Amino acid sequence: MSSSDEYENTMDHEPDVESEQIGAKSSKVSNERKFLQYFQTASKKLSDGGNDPQVPKHVKNVQPGTNKKRVQKTLTFAWSVIRRFAVVSERHAAPNHKNDPGFNLSKSIVPINHQAAVAAKRKKEDNTLCESEDTEEVMEIENSSDNSSSGNASLVQVTTTQFGSKRPIQSTLNFTSEENSKQASRVCGDDISVIYNKIDKLLERMEITPSENKFMHNGETEAAVKILKESSCLSDIDGSGFNFYPDTFGGGIVRCEACFEMICDSSPALLDKDLLQVQRKMEKSPGNTLGAGLEHASCTTRNGGNAHYRAPIARKRRRVIKERSMDVLCNQLKSALFTVKIKAASLHYENAIGLVHSCGSDVGNLGHGRNQMKAMVQAFECYLHKRTRDLLTTPLPSTGLPPHFGTTSDKSTPIHVSNHAIMILVMLNGMKTAIPVDAPPVYSFSEAGLKGGTADELAEQVISALVKTLKLPNNSLSSLMAHQADGQYQSRMFLQTLKSSTQGDNKEDLLAAHDIFFVIPWDTAHWMDLCMVDIRESSEFLRRFIKRANQFNTMYGRGKGHAEYQGVAKQNSLKAHVTKVYATTRFASSSFSQFESIYESYEALCKAFSAIRETDDEDEEMKYMIKGRDFCLDLCGIIDILSKPMEMMIKSQSLDQYLWSVTKWWPKVKAILLAMKRGPTGQLSDIRKVTVRKQLFPKLWKHYEDLNEEDSVDCIFRGSVITRMDGRGYGRTGRQHFQKEKKSH
DNA sequence: CAAATCGATTCCAAGGGCGT
DNA sequence: ACGCCCTTGGAATCGATTTG
Numbered sequence: 001m002s003s004s005d006e007y008e009n010t011m012d013h014e015p016d017v018e019s020e021q022i023g024a025k026s027s028k029v030s031n032e033r034k035f036l037q038y039f040q041t042a043s044k045k046l047s048d049g050g051n052d053p054q055v056p057k058h059v060k061n062v063q064p065g066t067n068k069k070r071v072q073k074t075l076t077f078a079w080s081v082i083r084r085f086a087v088v089s090e091r092h093a094a095p096n097h098k099n100d101p102g103f104n105l106s107k108s109i110v111p112i113n114h115q116a117a118v119a120a121k122r123k124k125e126d127n128t129l130c131e132s133e134d135t136e137e138v139m140e141i142e143n144s145s146d147n148s149s150s151g152n153a154s155l156v157q158v159t160t161t162q163f164g165s166k167r168p169i170q171s172t173l174n175f176t177s178e179e180n181s182k183q184a185s186r187v188c189g190d191d192i193s194v195i196y197n198k199i200d201k202l203l204e205r206m207e208i209t210p211s212e213n214k215f216m217h218n219g220e221t222e223a224a225v226k227i228l229k230e231s232s233c234l235s236d237i238d239g240s241g242f243n244f245y246p247d248t249f250g251g252g253i254v255r256c257e258a259c260f261e262m263i264c265d266s267s268p269a270l271l272d273k274d275l276l277q278v279q280r281k282m283e284k285s286p287g288n289t290l291g292a293g294l295e296h297a298s299c300t301t302r303n304g305g306n307a308h309y310r311a312p313i314a315r316k317r318r319r320v321i322k323e324r325s326m327d328v329l330c331n332q333l334k335s336a337l338f339t340v341k342i343k344a345a346s347l348h349y350e351n352a353i354g355l356v357h358s359c360g361s362d363v364g365n366l367g368h369g370r371n372q373m374k375a376m377v378q379a380f381e382c383y384l385h386k387r388t389r390d391l392l393t394t395p396l397p398s399t400g401l402p403p404h405f406g407t408t409s410d411k412s413t414p415i416h417v418s419n420h421a422i423m424i425l426v427m428l429n430g431m432k433t434a435i436p437v438d439a440p441p442v443y444s445f446s447e448a449g450l451k452g453g454t455a456d457e458l459a460e461q462v463i464s465a466l467v468k469t470l471k472l473p474n475n476s477l478s479s480l481m482a483h484q485a486d487g488q489y490q491s492r493m494f495l496q497t498l499k500s501s502t503q504g505d506n507k508e509d510l511l512a513a514h515d516i517f518f519v520i521p522w523d524t525a526h527w528m529d530l531c532m533v534d535i536r537e538s539s540e541f542l543r544r545f546i547k548r549a550n551q552f553n554t555m556y557g558r559g560k561g562h563a564e565y566q567g568v569a570k571q572n573s574l575k576a577h578v579t580k581v582y583a584t585t586r587f588a589s590s591s592f593s594q595f596e597s598i599y600e601s602y603e604a605l606c607k608a609f610s611a612i613r614e615t616d617d618e619d620e621e622m623k624y625m626i627k628g629r630d631f632c633l634d635l636c637g638i639i640d641i642l643s644k645p646m647e648m649m650i651k652s653q654s655l656d657q658y659l660w661s662v663t664k665w666w667p668k669v670k671a672i673l674l675a676m677k678r679g680p681t682g683q684l685s686d687i688r689k690v691t692v693r694k695q696l697f698p699k700l701w702k703h704y705e706d707l708n709e710e711d712s713v714d715c716i717f718r719g720s721v722i723t724r725m726d727g728r729g730y731g732r733t734g735r736q737h738f739q740k741e742k743k744s745h
Numbered sequence: 746c747a748a749a750t751c752g753a754t755t756c757c758a759a760g761g762g763c764g765t
Numbered sequence: 766a767c768g769c770c771c772t773t774g775g776a777a778t779c780g781a782t783t784t785g
Contacts, residue, residue: 345771346772347773366754367753370754526754
């Protein structure tokens with residue numbers, strides 16, 4: 001956090017649940033992958049207010065070996081067989097282990113791949129009995145609530161006492177290698193009863209132990225035992241706290257969930273490994289057996305039952321941490337989204353985190369740097385692409401086909417690098433929607449030289465955005481119907497490349513250079529803007545007029561001039577629009593508003609000029625430029641003439657107008673323009689004898705009489721009238737001129 | 746248990762935009 | 766032209782985890 005001092009006093013309400021670092025915690029899973037994993041849940045949580053019952057399931061899915069469904073189907077039979085033997089074996093367990101203080105719930109782990117187990121056992125009997133069990137090491141979670149500085153639960157090894165019985169209580173099965181298990185699966189025998197005995201012992205001990213062990217005397221374990229006893233098949237143990245973990249050989253292991261989770265959580269490296277790999281990992285020496293390893297992952301009553309007693313506590317703690325992690329992640333993702341929305345640099349992600357924290361929300365204690373935002377933005381992007389992909393590949397209910405769509409693209413150079421912005425145009429819930437896809441850099445430099453910018457390369461970029469970025473399947477490309485772009489894309493090469501990549505080559509179409517079913521329409525607005533540029537550049541009249549109109553912005557656009565303009569307008573209670581500049585690089589339609597705002601506030605502008613800036617100097621250019629009668633006439637005329645084309649241009653820019661509507665608009669506009677060309681009627685050489693039609697030139701008509709007044713002092717425009725003298729440009733003001741004429745008469 | 750490695754964070758500096 | 770601010774990449778540092 002860049003300004004941590006500011007927020008330090010709010011640290012009091014930091015929950016004291018644990019001291020583990022919450023946030024973008026690192027593990028074997030890469031940062032980006034983890035964000036992607038979390039993002040779906042997080043985004044769902046964002047959307048439906050956090051009441052997502054799927055969350056624990058999802059988190060669980062990250063762990064291996066929890067695929068219960070498959071097992072419940074295949075091994076229901078096996079479990080029922082085991083249960084049948086249970087009654088018989090009860091007699092065995094009671095006398096054999098009565099005086100066995102070490103006998104415990106660690107036997108809850110029972111391999112039930114029977115054939116493999118039997119074979120392994122047979123093989124084991126050939127060898128000598130394994131003595132390595134006498135001293136065992138139990139992995140145990142250190143209670144980390146007191147040493148919160150490091151915070152992370154660490155594994156410590158505890159040497160446990162020896163079993164009372166000499167013979168191995170749990171038949172340790174030696175199929176740690178794939179070869180052994182393959183060999184084992186070929187052998188079948190009746191020693192399987194040994195396995196059943198283990199389960200009997202387990203059940204028996206679980207029943208006995210609670211009375212002997214205060215730690216085991218909690219409702220959860222008792223309930224688990226009850227469920228386990230009443231189970232007749234594997235699916236019944238659901239909810240008992242024990243779970244079936246399948247292995248890769250079709251068998252599996254019944255484990256105490258809480259204890260196993262505790263082990264796995266404390267050693268994240270185990271998460272990426274499968275069952276046997278976990279086993280090997282947990283074995284300390286190669287000589288150790290699978291059974292011994294399993295025991296470590298089991299629920300155990302050793303150490304006075306402490307381990308199992310702690311496991312549910314640790315589990316609850318983990319769940320609290322997980323929930324907090326989701327909260328934290330949501331807050332962090334919200335901050336990142338906010339930063340994106342305000343179009344700020346990722347540095348401001350840090351500021352957003354600071355703000356969120358200062359508002360009392362939990363932001364964790366990791367993942368606050370701007371570098372973290374990169375991964376989040378990538379996750380956003382991937383998610384958006386997925387949503388777009390789903391939209392484009394899901395068949396519509398009406399047609400049974402995926403929706404047709406179009407693309408549009410344009411180049412842009414914000415600073416130095418030109419980017420090719422590519423968007424998809426598609427109907428979404430009945431609304432025309434433009435979805436951004438990608439913006440690859442146009443030009444690249446390689447050993448072959450400068451590359452990019454040609455028509456076919458641009459077309460390839462469009463295709464690449466669809467195929468590589470969006471990962472659309474190839475058959476979806478045939479739904480691409482059109483590409484909308486400006487002049488540079490109207491080349492045959494672009495169409496050809498795009499069409500052959502999406503819909504395959506069709507020579508007839510290519511020869512005709514167009515295909516009515518695959519079109520590249522030109523953006524109407526761009527086309528009209530080019531017309532406007534042509535008109536502007538070819539007309540000295542317009543250029544001069546724009547130069548004169550820009551004077552207002554120069555004078556009153558900002559600073560002192562702006563204040564004096566606004567002040568004068570307020571004093572005289574006049575309308576005062578903010579002046580604008582006619583930007584030649586921008587669309588003519590956006591610059592057209594300049595003329596309108598001048599028209600609206602011309603009186604205020606002139607008043608401000610007359611009041612403060614105007615001098616008595618007859619040669620002052622400015623007063624003729626902005627207060628001339630010809631300027632007023634031109635202003636009204638230009639607004640009248642251009643208003644219709646500009647209206648059309650603005651309409652054609654909006655997304656909710658169909659491109660081809662312009663074909664209906666243009667004849668009307670053209671008719672109006674032609675009618676304007678015919679009138680004003682009268683002798684144009686003498687402006688005072690020209691009549692203006694109200695319908696065609698509303699503004700000009702409105703002010704024409706005023707502007708024709710010989711003494712125009714009181715006209716609305718309040719400009720000094722300037723007449724043209726002897727074709728030598730602007731002479732004196734109109735008033736001076738008429739005064740002179742009057743004198744001479 | 747120490748070294749190595751990895752990841753997150755912070756500090757620093759260069760470069761560009763923009764207002765004065 | 767100058768200075769301030771923003772952005773961004775890289776180096777340094779710190780802490781946690783893994784490995785030998």
